[in-house]
Amino acid sequence: MSNKLLHRCHWSLLSALLSACDPGGLLTTVGPDYRTQPMPAAARWQAPQPADSLPPMAHRGVPANLSRWWERFNDPVLSRFLEKAEQASGSVADAKARIEQARAGLVGADSALLPKLDFSTGASHSSSSFGGQPFVWNQFPFGLQSSWEVDLFGGLARQKEAAVSQLASRNAAWHDARVAVAVEVANAYLEYRYCESQVQIVQADTESRRESARLAEIAGKAGFRAPGDIALANASAAEGNRMLLRQQAQCERAIKGLVALTGLEEAEVRKLLTGTPDRTAKLPEPPAFRVDALPARVLLQRPDLAAAERDVAEASARIGVEQAKRFPKLSLSGNITPTLQNMNGAAFFLAETWSIGPTLSLPLFDAGKRAADVEAAKARYQAAESVFRSKVRTAVKEVEDALVRLDSAGRRLPEAQTAVSGYRSHFQAVQQLYRVGLGNLLDVETSRRNVLSAEVALKELEQEQVSAWIALYRAAGGSWEDSEDVETAGAASSSAAGTGKSAKPDRFINHPIDLTEGKS
Structure with missing residues (x-):
């Protein structure tokens, strides 16, 4: 048989096999085509928007857009801590490593669709005898x-589809880790600034108590104050000093926490915290923003939900991967191996060997293993879908909680400010009466405690408001759209879309995916 006739037979056999497996002339894709389901969220938020209850100053914030939100704090110390914490975070590093693993998986899935080509060479020196020389x-x-x-x-196409979804999920998980670290550092920084402000309040109160005790001691020696008043004044000064020492210890603990989060040396952390020209304790001032009125649009900005949704898509594609294993497998192989050789030192000659042909394998009996693998893949898909919907419900709760906290803090702040002003005026009046001999020390100390409690409560409420803004930023998804990794994954998704398989872009925050529309 001539070489041309042999080639014609090989390709005729291949065409017949392909036609037999797919009478329509097109290859078949088994398994379900992934379709997104409607987002299980209410039509609108039940809690009031921040600007509906906060003072007019809140409206100066940039609405909705959370890009570079931290920079608009105008706090270089916070920005420094955020930068170093992301670099030092183990969770961020682990999430980034998972991206590289997923990218390698996508490269492997791509290569499985293409022919493989290998080159080999070698050398051998042998001696043979067949009864003679x-x-x-x-x-x-x-x-x-x-x-x-x-x-x-x-x-194989389903395998690539799963790899694309996995890469998108890992990218989103990396951004979620970054947002989580930023929130953790911001809360730790807020805790220190809040503690610092409390120290100043308690310190001012303690100094006032000491001065009262000093004056009582002088008046007692002159015979104008009873020994009981002097003892009460000294006890009040000691109590104030005790509270001050306790508050200072809490600030020290807050510094230790910032050192652990940022990876900076403690000396540098202390220098950053205390190196500002204005040493008046001041809480961070978060820029206000409004969340989108539609919960589904806000939730699509969350990287954790984006990751969970892509996990569902991956699980769907895995069903097709397992189902394809139950059907025949066709492969083509070929090789060409020229061999340069000689015998007993004679001239070299070239021997050519080549082969090409298809191989068809048919699964006949595996005791139900492949069918069980399909059922297991379906169960994993249902589990991933359930996890996604559970995370959506949790995300809705987190947004609603943050909105309620902001609304409550905004309503209580004016009342707390009024209480501080009233208690302080009353204390000054009672103290003045006592100093001129028309009052008693017990009333002064009672009034002092009221002022201290009101001032601490006001500062605590201000801290709660800032914390609620940070929680709303986290619940609304944070800012995670500025990443080269997302663009890479988006390109991979576009490549997958060219194969006719379902894939979604990663840039959720600028181009959110509408989960209310199905997609194959």
Whole structure:
């Protein structure tokens, strides 16, 4: 048989096999085509928007857009801590490593759809004898081997689809880790500034108590104050000093927490915290913003939900991967191996060897293993879908909680400010009466405690408001759209879309995906 006739027979056999497996002339893709389901969220938020209850100054914030939100705090110390914490975070590093693993998986899925080509070479020196004089045989083979699995039932395409979804999920998980670290550092920084402000309040109160005790001591020696008043004044000064020492210890603990989060040396952390020209304790001032009125649009900005949704898409594609294993598999292989050789030192001659042909494998009996793998893949899909919907419900709760906290803090702040002003005026009046001999020390100390409690409560409420803004930022998804990794994953998704398989872009915050529309 001539070489041309042999080639014609090989390709005729391949065409017949492909036609037999797919009478329509197109390859088949088994498994479900992934379709997104409607977002299980209410039509609108039940809690009031921040600007509906906060003072007019809140409206100066940038609405909705959370990009570079931290920079608009105008707090270089916070910005420094955020930068160093992201670099030092183990969770961020682990999430980034998972991105690289997923990217390697996508490269492997891509390569499975294409022919493989390998080159090999070698050398051998041997001696042989067939009952007579031995002869020496030198061989130098070099050749190419190629193989290609024909994706008859779409198993390899589903594998790539799963890899694209996994990469998108890992990218989103990385951004979620970054947002989580930023929130953790911001809360730790807020805790320190809040503690610092409390120290100043308690310190001012303690100094006032000491001055009262000093004056009582002088008046007692002159015979104008009873010993009981002097003892009460000294006890009040000691109590104030005790509270001051306790508050200072809490600030020290807050510094230790910032050191652990940022990875900076403690000396540098202390320098950053205390190196500002204005040493008046001041809480961070978060820029106000409004969340979108539609919960579904806000939730689509959350990287954790984006990751969970892509996990569902991956699980759907895995069903097709397992189903394809139950069908015949067709592969083409070929090789060409020229060998340069000689015998007993004679001239070299070239021997050519080549082969090409299809291989069809049919699964006949596996005791139900492949069918069980399909059912397991379906169960994993249902579990991933359930996890996604559970996370959506949790996300709605977090947004609603943050909105309620902001609304409550905004309503209580004016009342707390009024209480501080009233208690302080009353204390000054009672103290003045006592100093001129028309009052008693017990009333002064009672009034002092009221002022201290009101001032601490006001500062605590201000801290709660800032904390609620940070919580709303976290619940609304944070800012995670500025990443090269997302763009890479988005390009991979576009590549997958070119194969006819379902894939979604990653840039959720600028181009959110509408989960209310199905997609195959």
